[in-house]
Amino acid sequence: MATIGEQASIYTEQHRMTYYECDRTGRATLATLINIAILASQDQSDALGLTTEFVQSHGVGWVVTQYSMAITRMPRLNETVTLAVRGSAYNPYFAFREFWIRDAEGQELAYITSIWVTMSQTTRKIVKIDPALVTPYHSEAVKRIPRLxxxxxxxxxxxxxxxxxxxxxxxxxxxxxxxxxxxxxxxxxxxxxxxxxxxxxxxxxxxxxxxxxxxxxxxxxxxxxxxxxxxxxxxxxxxxxxxxxxxxxxxxxxxxxxx
Amino acid sequence: MATIGEQASIYTEQHRMTYYECDRTGRATLATLINIAILASQDQSDALGLTTEFVQSHGVGWVVTQYSMAITRMPRLNETVTLAVRGSAYNPYFAFREFWIRDAEGQELAYITSIWVTMSQTTRKIVKIDPALVTPYHSEAVKRIPRLxxxxxxxxxxxxxxxxxxxxxxxxxxxxxxxxxxxxxxxxxxxxxxxxxxxxxxxxxxxxxxxxxxxxxxxxxxxxxxxxxxxxxxxxxxxxxxxxxxxxxxxxxxxxxxx
Missing domain, CATH: 3.10.129.10 (Hotdog Thioesterase)
Known part of the structure; x- marks a missing residue:
């Protein structure tokens, strides 16, 4: 995966872990980890004009089919982490998106890869990815995306x-x-x-x-x-x-x- | 309630409403409204040195017994709201805390009043409020706190x-x-x-x-x-x-x- 997606734009934002996003040990919950990763990707999409409304105007919605998460350390209560995301690559049917969550010193806390498809709003079936929905991410058009x-x-x-x-x-x-x-x-x-x-x-x-x-x-x-x-x-x-x-x-x- | 607590310090912070804090209509959930209000009060407490550990070192914990919330409009998805809180007043057994949630123009979205007690960590019974736990808020010592x-x-x-x-x-x-x-x-x-x-x-x-x-x-x-x-x-x-x-x-x- 080292080379795929290197041309893709990376979007970053900071997030402070609140008490209601953490469990009784003060670690972020796994649900929170995904929530904040998706938050960053939605913010990237919005910033590029790829809003939910825009995607829906193409008759489809994005659906995640797989996640693979490597966790070095869970974010902790009150810690401010940096979220980074990129829409790395796509082929006719699948898109590959990566997320990084890092601490204040830039140390990696978690690295998440994911596979996405576009689903027709009318038939609920998977349809070919419209390039208009991915090119603004500078996603790389590839033959095969990584297998998770x-x-x-x-x-x-x-x-x-x-x-x-x-x-x-x-x-x-x-x-x-x-x-x-x-x-x-x-x-x-x-x-x-x-x-x-x-x-x-x-x-x-x-x-x-x-x-x-x-x-x-x-x-x-x-x-x-x-x-x-x-x-x-x-x-x-x-x-x-x-x-x-x-x-x-x-x-x-x-x-x-x-x- | 107009005059009680006017001397108390007000703490404010901003909060942006994320998609996972909102319901399917794009309104913040009621759970979120309380979560962000309490977040502001914890941040005020921490800023004043009244951390959970400090409170526990006095053998007690704060427990809320009542909330009364007047909601003009729920915060919406992606809206940045201003949270304000003050520990307004206390008498021997009860503390009165107020919260305001406002939009970017300063319009009030919600006003929350609440009553708190200190509970012994050993006996789990309500005990007299130690002034050391409230005076840093510039809480007003009163005979009667407002009834909710x-x-x-x-x-x-x-x-x-x-x-x-x-x-x-x-x-x-x-x-x-x-x-x-x-x-x-x-x-x-x-x-x-x-x-x-x-x-x-x-x-x-x-x-x-x-x-x-x-x-x-x-x-x-x-x-x-x-x-x-x-x-x-x-x-x-x-x-x-x-x-x-x-x-x-x-x-x-x-x-x-x-x-």
Whole structure:
């Protein structure tokens, strides 16, 4: 990935982590990490005239299909971080966007890659990307975009942890879809509090399959896999509505460095 | 209330409303309104050396018991608002704090009054307010603090709307308590989406009784009262854990001015 997207414009902004964006340990939540990354990309899009209205006037909307997040350290309460984003590359059907979150000294806290598609507002099917929606980012037109890691195939066992979550009115954001950052609150809340307090996020791979809608009750299921030799732990997650798979997520954790 | 607290220091800061703080109509959520108000008061406290650690070193923590909010207009997506707060007055057991949220032209969007107590960390009982915790705000020592409106006494009827909500790990904030702004997501989510889309908040009166804890499943119940002659609607709400009342809320709404 070193060379792809080097010509793309990078947009940066600062963000201060508020108490309501952090968990009880004072670390930003995973939902917050995605929220602030997407905030920066929306601000870049708006600055380039690629507003939601402009995209909709082309009969489509952007939908994320995959995230891959490498987390060095979660932002902390009251820390001001720098968000950077670029629309790195695209091919006829997929766009590749990268995000960096850095501390005040420029140290990388998280690096997020993502794959996006344009979906027709009328047919709800994926359509070819209109170059008018990506060229202002100075996105590179490529034949192949990078492949992101695929989450583990989720397998339900006797030890699978599972909880139901009702999708709430306030889970819908101004784009009129369920903000999929909320998925992370559901996914992680399924894990025991003791586990969440004892581990730091290291790597998160997400693949979205079907949209969750207001009024749905989703099932968030999780498996905690055996601890690896290096002490890291992997958890495997799935969100379903009935029998329909909405997203698969694999997370790698390490023992926490925060007390 | 005109004269009380005039000597108290006012702290102000700006806040830009992000998409993840707004609902599908592009209005800030009620939870967000409280979150940003409290953010300003925490920043004032920190600036005056009245940090959470300092308060805890006196063996207590601040707990809000009542809010009364008069809302002219909810902040909107991408709007930068000015938050102002002052610790206006206190008597031996109660402190009175006021918040103002204003638009870029200085027009008032919301005015929030609140009553706070200090609770012993060991006995969990309300204790006399230590003047060291309030004098830096230039709070006025008074005999009586203003009384805030009491929410309607909640009555369950055949038409009462009700939903269960599990308290999640990420509902706990860095102060290690359930952020009670989440109560508003539960309370309002109980109302039909059609109602929420058709009405604007005008007045919200809240009284907290008992703390909600991680792992609890709360019941949020709501009554929509008959429409008044002026077209306003009042809703009455309660949050319970089992038979224990956690908070009562009364909300006055008007027909929405947003499409």
């Amino acid at each position: 890691p695929r989450p583990l195939s989720f397998e339900t066992t006797d030890e699978t942890l599972s909880k139901p979550y009702q999708v709430r009115f306030f889970d819908i954001d101004p784009n009129r879809h369920v903000n999929n950052a909320h998925y992370f609150d559901w996914l992680l809340d399924t894990l025991p509090a003791d586990f969440l307090l004892a581990h730091d996020l290291q790597q998160v791979d997400v693949r979205y399959e079907n949209e969750v809608k207001y009024g749905h009750t989703v099932t968030a299921a999780a498996n905690i896999l055996p601890t690896a030799e290096d002490g890291s732990v992997t958890t495997s997650h799935q969100i379903r509505v009935g029998d329909e798979k909405c997203c698969d997520v694999t997370i790698k954790w390490q023992s926490t460095t925060i007390d | 409106p009491r929410p309607l006494s909640f009555e369950t009827t055949d038409e009462t709307l009700s939903k269960p909500y599990q308290v999640r790990f990420f509902d706990i904030d860095p102060n290690r308590h359930v952020n009670n702004a989440h109560y508003f997501d539960w309370l309002l989510d109980t109302l039909p989406a059609d109602f929420l889309l058709a009405h604007d908040l005008q007045q919200v009166d809240v009284r907290y009784e008992n703390e909600v804890k991680y792992g609890h499943t709360v019941t949020a119940a709501a009554n929509i009262l008959p429409t008044a002659e002026d077209g306003s609607v009042t809703t009455s709400h309660q949050i319970r854990v089992g038979d224990e009342k956690c908070c009562d809320v009364t909300i006055k709404w008007q027909s929405t001015t947003i499409d």
